[in-house]
Amino acid sequence: MQRRPLLRVLAVAAAASAVGGLALPAFAQANYPTKPITLVVPFPAGGTTDIVARVVADKLGQELGQPVIVDNRGGAGGSIGTAYLSKAAPDGYTLGIATASTHGINPAVYPKLSYDATKDFTTITNLASVPNVMSVNPAVKANDMKAFIALAKSEPNKIAYGSAGNGSVSHMMGELFKMSSKTELLHVPYKGVGPALNDALAGQVQVLFDNLPSSLQFIKSGKLRALAVAAPKRVPALPNVPTFAELGLPEVNDSAWFGLIAPAKLPADIQARLNAAAVKVLAMPDVKQKFEELGATPVGDTPAHFAAQITSEVAKNKRVAAAAKISLD
Template identity: 45%
Template sequence: MRTFSITSKSLILGLMAMMNIVFAQSYPDRPIVLVVPNPPGGLVDTSARLLSEPLTRVIGQPVVVDNKPGASGNTAYQYVAKAKPDGYTLLISYSGYHVGNPALMDKLPWDPIKDYSPIALLTVSTNVIAVHPSVPVNNLKEFISYAKANPGKLNYASQGNGSVSHIGTEMFKQTTGVDMVHVPYKGSGPAIQDVLAGQVQVFISTPPSLMQHIQSGKLKGLAVTGKNRHPGMPNVPTTAEAGLPSFQLESWVGLFAPAGTPAPVVAKLTESVKKSLALPEVKERADAAGVELRYQNPAATEALVKKELPYWNKVIKSANITLD
């Protein structure tokens, strides 16, 4: 009886494996949907649209973008987590949600590891540490020294409570030991207005928000927080070049499928994404949008998530960051 049970189990597993292979061979035979947790525009939506057109050509079926903003990203994340794991409904995931929301929200309706199968890392976007010209510093070292000598006298802007600019600046504070006062805004537009007016002295945000003001001299760009200098601000050093290698802040965008998606389907998607991002015209479009392409395979993408989850959680809890 036991032998029959084991044999039956092995037969079932073998049949399931064969079905997955057959399914993968015919996949895809209809359009693929990229669910985006943000409205049109911005890093996440831009990354989705950078991928959709070339992936359509590479994989042989239409790849369409479906923006589902709402509930700090949870609308899209929950939708994909509950979707059929067949490779036709995929999530364009944003680091601010994927590793930030688990620490910001007590009862999250999705799990960042268990509910998704990583397909690939797509893009990253650096941030820039910018200050108003009234701050008497010329580089990052001078700024840190000045801030330490004047605790609580500098105000920093963010795009809102729990935003990447908020969490990232708290990371900077914890890394350097400086003390600055948080002033939250509803988006980067009003934040930049007050920084340009000198009512708030510091803003750590993405290049599209700050680049033109740094180029014009209305703000001082002290450092880029990524691995490389930004092509639009070649004279602004990285934090490592500026003497602070321990601080990096990059926002990333990755592609994920619902957990349980057959491994052959994930493999086909991964290879198709890799080919799509390697096309020269995709890099040209990414450069024009100020986005850096950075493909990573599923294992490396999963490792990135697992590495950042405890780090973001520690920063958020230590700084007592909430969405309210």
């Protein structure tokens, strides 16, 4: 007599279990995040990428209610950490920083790159834009860009520019400048921007293409002379230095950028949650102040806009790499 009610109870319990099993992912997703988040920085600690990441990570963790822990995984121009991120679970608990190197240059110069910059990631937002700068040693007899281009054209391949290494942002910027200005400069690659900067200060190389934060103090002290900045408008810290666009070289006018990404197939509601939180963080006065000290500008755009920027960057750098015959193993 008890068999039928017992079967009914078991059936109801099984159904409830099934429904609970189906509902659990949605429930967990709606309450995201429920544990700490890892933010992969594909460069060593101390650089501009790491600094931007840590400024954002601290505030993003407060906004999300869970710690955001920075994990530096440098090497191979950022490709090691970026490849690691591409293979992580798309659950919102492993995020990363995309840069002009990892998602613009690397796809153009590494034929065997282990990730696809436009397919293997979910964009969240571009966090910050950082001006680039072209500066010269004060011994160079050119006080402005017009004079420098005339000098370079009169001495093909006799003026050397230093870069952070083959395939680096500064290398690609130098090659793009050469193409746009129709000049021939000698490229001298270094193992990082530090040694290149030291030799530019010493006059071993005459020209340096660099992110503004690392060169700014030397420009202000007169140890380097800035000829142009790559930025949407003039930089407040250097109001007398024109942009490349003002000088008729708009192709060279792209700033460095640092964006927030996740592995491909991140659920749309988590993507939206992260975008909203990051945009809110970028609007905070203390974050704006810290970025201003770096010479950076907060961005906070939509995922679609950031994705379009990455696609454009890859295409641009492939053109430059092909023209300059840059290909790295």
